[in-house]
Amino acid sequence: MRPTGIFFKTYAAEARVLETRRSRLWLLALGVMLVALPLFSGPWLLGQLTYAFITLIAVYGLFVTVGMAGQINIAQSAFVGVGAFTAAKLSGLGVPFWLVIPAAALVTGAVSVLFALPASRVKGFYLALTTLAAQIMFPIVILALPMSWLGGLVGLPVVSPELFGLSLGTPHGLYWLALVFAAVAMFCAFNLPRSRLGRALRAVHDNDTAAGVMGIPVARIKIEAFFAGALFAGVAGALTAYYLQFVTVSSFTIFASVWYLGMLIVGGINSPLGPILGVAFITFIQEGLHTMSNMLLQSESGGSFDGGAVFALSSIVLALCILIALIFEPRGLAHLWHTIKTNFRLWPFPRN
Amino acid sequence: MINLLQALIDGALVGLVYGLVAISFVVIYRGSKIINLAQGEVLVIGAFLLWTFTEGARNVGIDIPLPIALVLTLIACVIFGAVIERTVFRPLIGQSAFTIFMAGIALLILLRGLAQLIWGAQTRSAPAILPEGAIDLGPFLINTGLLIGAIFTIVLAQALHLFFTRARLGLRLAAVAENHTTALSLGISVRQAIAVSWITATVLAATAAVVLLSGSILSLEVAVIGFKALPIALLGGLESIRGALLAGLIIGIAEALASMYLDPITSGAASGLLPYVVMIGVLFIRPYGLFGWRRIERL
Incomplete structure (x- = not known):
């Protein structure tokens, strides 16, 4: 539109x-x-x-x-x-x-x-x-x-x-x-x-x-x-x-392959904009988790958090992102972005 | 000659036990038309559950007798399978094969992450359920655990085969494997079918974990078994339970031969590559496998 x-x-x-x-x-x-x-x-x-x-x-x-x-x-x-x-x-x-x-x-x-x-x-x-x-x-x-x-x-x-x-x-x-x-x-x-x-x-x-x-x-x-x-x-x-x-x-590894696929699906599989959004989103989440766990690591001074747990946590988050995208938004972030843009342009009229 | 026969026997036994993992692929496919790549992870979760109820409980001071621990593992596996069906696959009923395949992949990393978070990445010794040691049979040595596992696999495969071809519930699952929408319009509960197949497959995978890992090492890396069993399931035909058994036998023996004669030349790669070369060959020559339904969509 x-x-x-x-x-x-x-x-x-x-x-x-x-x-x-x-x-x-x-x-x-x-x-x-x-x-x-x-x-x-x-x-x-x-x-x-x-x-x-x-x-x-x-x-x-x-x-x-x-x-x-x-x-x-x-x-x-x-x-x-x-x-x-x-x-x-x-x-x-x-x-x-x-x-x-x-x-x-x-x-x-x-x-x-x-x-x-x-x-x-x-x-x-x-x-x-x-x-x-x-x-x-x-x-x-x-x-x-x-x-x-x-x-x-x-x-x-x-x-x-x-x-x-x-x-x-x-x-x-x-x-x-x-x-x-x-x-x-x-x-x-x-x-x-x-x-x-x-x-x-x-x-x-x-x-x-x-x-x-x-x-x-x-x-x-x-x-x-x-x-x-x-x-x-x-x-x-x-x-x-x-x-x-x-x-x-x-x-x-095969996990890297899955990460690539996950980025594509989360971003949106049918739009060339999808990969950009997906890579940005997943990288952002991953880095966020890293920073957060580093902060935890410093504050707790070597608590139960280690590198493996961070990797595990980021895999869980990625998997949940893929599942949520598949179940609720199969067209990914690109479609979400498109919807928001259309809404913005048509404001104050309803999209449909 | 003795060496050769010994290698063949070992290969056949290991192949049969891998066949058990392959059967868990087949059960999921026959009941729900899902190739679940996360089967290896499911197996690892089953093994970790068993470890929790035996060694893990002992470490915190609760000594659970083995039979009760096994029953607890079984119950946990049933719950686990039901939860996966409810949360992941029920919302995806009727979706395209691509979506379901991707959900399986997402499940793979989800389960791996969860297992690592809950149980940690360190290796532990798996509880020894089956008797260790070996039986002397003339000049040959037969690993007792593997032998029991192989016999168990054959019996189980026969029982499952009867279930899928004779029992009413099993036939219903076959209809779901044909087509979700058609099955629904015939009044078959696809949800129930997926739940039943997932629970069965989870229990099967846990059983395979018990047999394969009894007394050896348990870690996250064990999940590779899933990828090793996939070529077996494919060779046997994804709908055929007895086919998985035969394919397990074939690949097990072929792998034993490859590791004996080809590995010295190829610095150990031949036996590792063999199942996947077979898999690509099967896809090329006979995509429906030895005993699968001949309805692979082709061009």
Whole structure:
């Protein structure tokens, strides 16, 4: 619902993602603020934001696979891991980062196709089970490979990225790097639903039999959905590798996959705005719990609260968020946001 | 040769007990059309409940006799299953497969978080319910606990099979597994079906925990058993109880062979990967498993 007085004279103007000049100005202001943020913020906030951007990229990958194409993927964390290990290995060989990141994305995409192939035979949660297999097999394979390949149990160090002789391994550099890629991911996710592939994904999501009748190659589209989602995961993985400076299998567990899915569901599975809201909301809650427990820890001087309990508590909160979202608001925070916006614009008239 | 046969016997026994966990998957699926990924967590909760009523109670000075502790665990499991049905799955009746699957995943982390919060992450020794030691059978050694567990699994599977194919209530559950909406319009209580299947599956998982963990280590990591049993349930066919048994036998033996012949070459990965490779293979070649209903939606 648009505010009163906004109308368009051309179809092209109406088809834009950002319809009004004001919304474009707001986005520009947000962009300038985010780019300038490192100049006047502390390292803690910068680190948190960098990590949130990386998570956002991975969740956007899920948005393509799960939200748009309707294919459940519980191996996103393993795919991020594949990207991270590829990036670590390549950076160790002296490949520059602007080659490492696309390479990581492509390798991850290739791996994901391997596990998406059963899409030609089965669908629904039977397909989800293959991604589960991918997630479980990932650490077993990495640990079993020779130490000299991917580091095995110890892990792999990552060489910091460099551009024109400038190191991007600093907190500032990593922040900008993650920001750029998060912006690209966001751009893709907002424009994908308007493209030919995006419409095909949506059709497969809504009814794959009907989509097939309409001439959409359903199995290929499903595999492409996994591939596209894994490209995002690969980029996120490469950035994670640069961010952590050291990759081990223990960073890419099934729980991380569930966290990604949880963020997507809480944020809203059908809207490209969903991942942003979801990542922001869940990160906020997680950090809130951390700060709270730290305060408790200091005041009680080593009471019954420890790191494990914090992790347990945040899992419980995330699980409750997912369940509440599924039961009461399946369209997530994005729908809530939309409702609030519409109410605000129509005030004082009722929405319906 | 002796070694080979010994490995085969061990593999078969372990496989049968894993089959018990797989049966708890099957029971939930047949009764409610839910693939519950949290089954491993349910098993861990069952084990922790048993620990609470035996060792835990002893630690605070209350000595509960074993039979009463078992009954208490059973009651707690029933309550637990009923609570899950009431709070999580009843509001989701008739929702899409995706929603229900995600609810299962949310349940997984919820239960894990709760278990960690209540019982802590440290490892403990699981109460030894079954007799330890081994029976000598000619040149072979057979683990008594596993043997009892395997026999128990076979008997239980037969009983459950009869329940699902002969008893009125069991047939009703099968209708619910077919389609929630159709079952409702036929006058079948989907709520009751989901409650019954959840309670049964929780009790089964707790039983499996008793057998598998008797006298060994109990920690949150034990939940991996759930993911190991999933390929078995899939191979057997998600609707078939006796299929889970046979699949457990097949995977158990295959795993034993893999760990004997392939693990030295692959630094221990082959036996770990095998169930999942089988799972992907099953999805490719015969998605309904060995004995499942042939109605997998295909393209």
